[in-house]
Amino acid sequence: MDIVLSGIRSTGKLHLGNYFGALRNFVRMQHENKCFFFIADYHSLTTHPTPEDLHGSVKQVLAEYLACGLDPEVATLYIQSDVPQIPELYLLLNMNAYKGELERCTSFKEKVRKQPNNINAGLLTYPTLMAADILIHKATKVPVGKDQEQHLEMTRTFANRFNRMYKVDYFPEPVAFNFGEDLVKIPGLDGSGKMGKSEGNAIYLSDDPETIRKKVMKAVTDTGPTQPNQTKPEAIQNLFTLMKAVSSPDTLQHFEDKYNACEIRYGDMKKQLAEDIITFTSPIRERIEAVLADNDYLRKVALMGAEKARESASKTIRDVRHIIGFREF
Numbered sequence: 001m002d003i004v005l006s007g008i009r010s011t012g013k014l015h016l017g018n019y020f021g022a023l024r025n026f027v028r029m030q031h032e033n034k035c036f037f038f039i040a041d042y043h044s045l046t047t048h049p050t051p052e053d054l055h056g057s058v059k060q061v062l063a064e065y066l067a068c069g070l071d072p073e074v075a076t077l078y079i080q081s082d083v084p085q086i087p088e089l090y091l092l093l094n095m096n097a098y099k100g101e102l103e104r105c106t107s108f109k110e111k112v113r114k115q116p117n118n119i120n121a122g123l124l125t126y127p128t129l130m131a132a133d134i135l136i137h138k139a140t141k142v143p144v145g146k147d148q149e150q151h152l153e154m155t156r157t158f159a160n161r162f163n164r165m166y167k168v169d170y171f172p173e174p175v176a177f178n179f180g181e182d183l184v185k186i187p188g189l190d191g192s193g194k195m196g197k198s199e200g201n202a203i204y205l206s207d208d209p210e211t212i213r214k215k216v217m218k219a220v221t222d223t224g225p226t227q228p229n230q231t232k233p234e235a236i237q238n239l240f241t242l243m244k245a246v247s248s249p250d251t252l253q254h255f256e257d258k259y260n261a262c263e264i265r266y267g268d269m270k271k272q273l274a275e276d277i278i279t280f281t282s283p284i285r286e287r288i289e290a291v292l293a294d295n296d297y298l299r300k301v302a303l304m305g306a307e308k309a310r311e312s313a314s315k316t317i318r319d320v321r322h323i324i325g326f327r328e329f
Contacts, residue, residue: 001032001033001034002033002034002140002141003033003034003035003036003138003139003140003141004029004033004034004035004139004140004141004142004143004177005035005036005038005133005134005137005139005141005142005174006022006025006026006038006142006143006144007037007038007039007040007043007080007133008022008023008039008040008061009040009041009043009044009197010039010040010041010044010054010057010058010060010061011044011047011049011057011197012057012060012197013060013061013064013197013204013205014061014064014068014204014205014206015186015195015197015202015203015204015205016186016195016202016203016204016205016242016245016246016281017185017186017194017195017196017202018205019068019205019284020184020186021144021184021185021186022143023064023065023068023069023070024068025143025177025178026065026068026070026075027068027069029141029143029177030070030071030074030075031074033141035074035075036076036078036137036312037065037070037075037076037077037078038077038078038079038080038083038133038305038309039058039061039062039065039078039079039080040080040133041054041057041058041079041080041081042080042081042086042087043080043122043126043129043130044057045122046118046120046122046123046126047118048118059292059298060206060292062077062079062298062301062302063288063291063292063298064205064206064284064288065077066287066291066301067205067284067287067288067290067291068284068287072301072304072305076305076308076309076312077301077305078302078305078306078308078309079302079306080133082302082305082306082309082310083136083306083309083310083313085136085310085313085314085316085317086129086132086133086136086313087132089132089135089136089313089316089317089320090125090128090129090132092320092324093128093131093132093135093162094125094128096158096161096162096165097125097127099124101154101157102124102127102128103124105126105127105150105151105154106150107126107150107151108123108124108126111123126151127150127151127154127155128158130148130151130152130154130155131151131154131155131159134152134155134174135155135159135171135174135316136312136313136316136317137309137312137313137316138171138172138316139172139174140172140173140174140175141177142155142176142177143176143177143178144176148176152174152175152176155174156173156174159171159172159173159174160173166323166324168323170319170320170323184245186241186242186245187237187238187241187242188201188202188238189201189202189203189215189216189218189219189220189238190219190220191219191220191234191235191238192234192235192238203215203216203277203281205281205284205285205288206284206285206288206289207281207285208285209278212274212277212278212281213271213278215274216270216273216274216277217267217271219235219238219239219270220235220238221235221236221266221270222235222236224262224264224266225260225262225264226262227262228260228261228262229260232259236259239266239269239270239273240252240255240256240259242273242277243255243269243272243273243276246273246276246277246279246280247272247273247276248276251272251276255269255272
């Protein structure tokens, strides 16, 4: 069985982008592969959460993993900070990661632009920690969204560099995996870019119906097409991309036809889109609320996942230390 790994940062509630970009694949893959799915709480430290926020976010994401259909008896669900072998591998990989290649990373340059007063070392070495997450279990498949493709390429670079430096064939090359489909990127409601927790443009899986309606009705639009079959501006294409994800093909085609005929009424489209999102997310929201109320179950899942993840990670660290040359006297 192929080894699959992916994780989501514990920086807040999960949204539709997380679901279509990652969670949907997690659920589909868990019965056909050896899967490790984790909550990336170390990664979240780049934004300096309070202790209360850090723990609350980890609990929220764990509950959302379970509510979306991940089975802790089948896949290994764990919290990143419960596996001390990950930061050790992170340190070892950082010794052979170079400042120039890290600074050229698109996500780092974007963070520098957006938060010039918080350019910490964790942001710079984010790709190295992601590589440690993947390589600690020698994963070969990584279901990721488009925004993580460059990080995955860097993981392959670090794996190959390790193998070359120590003349071994130890780490495999992980590949992005999405069942042969294009990697899914769910847009935000603000007219540009992807849906994100920090951008304020997301619809969360736990949002109630009224919140969803308000968010969708505020989505950015324009005055409408001026000629038949004209190319959609990014903000309008975003609405159609969202509709393609949650609505029926007939509904999507109806509004495509209206747009192409210059008869689109964005208010009608957004009302339909909101109701389709509500229909899609309501069962998930109800399961999230039920799981969050069961602390004993959440504790059991976390302990079981930590034990399984450490077993796998310990073997890798023993091997890596031996390959590098650490020896006991």
